[in-house]
Structures are given as C-alpha cells and as structure tokens.
Amino acid sequence: MAHRLITSTPPAVRIRGLRRTFGTHVVLDDLDLDIAPGELVALLGRSGSGKSTLLRILAGLDEPQSGTAEIDGAASVAFQEPRLLPWRRVADNVGLGLRGRGRAERRRRAAEVLAEVGLTDKTDAWPVTLSGGQAQRASLARALANDPELLLLDEPFSALDALTRIEMHELVLRVWREHRPSVLLVTHDVDEALRLADRVIVLAEGRIVHESPVPAPRPRALHDADIARRRVELLAHLGVVEPQSTTAHQETA
C-alpha cells in the first residue's frame, strides 16, 4: 500500500520501495512515504519497528539494500542523547556542522541559533555543566545551524522530565513556524505526536500501517474529541488497545 500525500508541490522527502534487512530480519519492507515541504510528521512504532533505521537512512548514516530516499535539500538530525563533544564548548559543538566556513562565521552562526533556543548564556560553557534540557537545546541548535530543509528528530525529548519536555515542544513548534523545515519526529509518545504533528504515521513490520492527519489548530487540547478519537485509533494500530475500542469510541465521539 503506497502512502502518498496528494500535493501539487513536489515533496521534500520522497521514499520509494525502501528495504533494509539485518541478516534475515526485515526491518524496512518496501516502504513508501512522502513528506511535503514544511510538513511536521510524527513517526510512531513499537520498539524495534525500524523508526531509527528509517531516520538513519534519511540522515545518510545507514544504507538501504534497495529503494530510494530522496531529500530536496539538506537534512540535520538531533538524537535522544544530545551527543555533544565534552571537550568542546557549547558554541563550538553547535558550529561543528558548519565545515567549510571560517571560525568567525561559525561563531556568529552558533551565537544566532543559541539565542534562538534560549542558550546565549551557555555559549562558552562546557557540555558537562548543562542540564538535560539545556543539552537538548544545544543539540537542537546544532541541528538548526546549517538551516536544514529537513529536520530529523529521534526521540529528542524522551529522556526529559515532563515540564522540560513541554518547553521543548513549544521550542520546536516556534522554530518550525519560523523556518518551516520539514520535520520527521520519531517518538514513542502518542500524545506528543498528536500535540505537535500535521500527520502521525505508524510503522509496524517494516511498513506504514496507519496514518492520521491532525487538522486541529495548535496549541491543541488533548481532551478534544477528535484528538481523543485519534489517540485510541493510534493506540489500536500500535497494538496497545483492542481495535474494537476504536470503533466504540468513534461511535460515541
């Protein structure tokens, strides 16, 4: 089943027939997906369903056995762990992706994106002195530094406490509104997906088994009937609740 977005503009990401196996284990199985320019897509799936593998392929960190993943422009990635180099100050970490530019230009751009994520006061700090939330902001700043057309986020909020996570949601939405990259956000958290995404997709057995556009304007109330119905639907596709409760909920929603 092909999952294509009907759009008049060419997609920012075009994935066709993607297949990745590890030995006999088929992780991605003939996967098709389009992401529109400026679209924020959340990717849900059970542990081991291949979410990170897909993201790594898009980031150029892994190769599929067959199929294509085309990106219109540059991609940057932020991981669950901030992955800051401990022997470099925050601004130098943020400037790492700006190879080919002079040191002064890297510093200037690092200062710009650090201001954007609210970390100006940590410009010259060592990574070890940052809180978890600050380190994740620095990681986001590094991903933004080269002004990517595609931002790949691999569970960047999952290790954060609930309040910091909400702050990060707001930050990502602000950055996204301002720069309008396409975003692919890998998450385990159905509510996070429903709060942030234009479209939520579910990966299982190497394929996209469900997708749910989320038309509600932001900020979103998670108790809204439409969102609540989508949550039950998504949980059913993740195998967390019985499919019949989706139907029951739909009838009452």
Ligand SMILES: Nc1ncnc2c1ncn2[C@@H]1O[C@H](COP(=O)(O)OP(=O)(O)OP(=O)(O)O)[C@@H](O)[C@H]1O
């Ligand atoms: N380098 C590798 N060598 C062998 N198997 C791998 C490798 N990378 C991933 N896998 C396997 O591929 C499957 C998918 O892994 P992946 O990390 O993409 O899943 P995921 O959906 O991101 O999981 P999680 O939510 O737990 O992070 C898993 O079964 C994993 O063990």
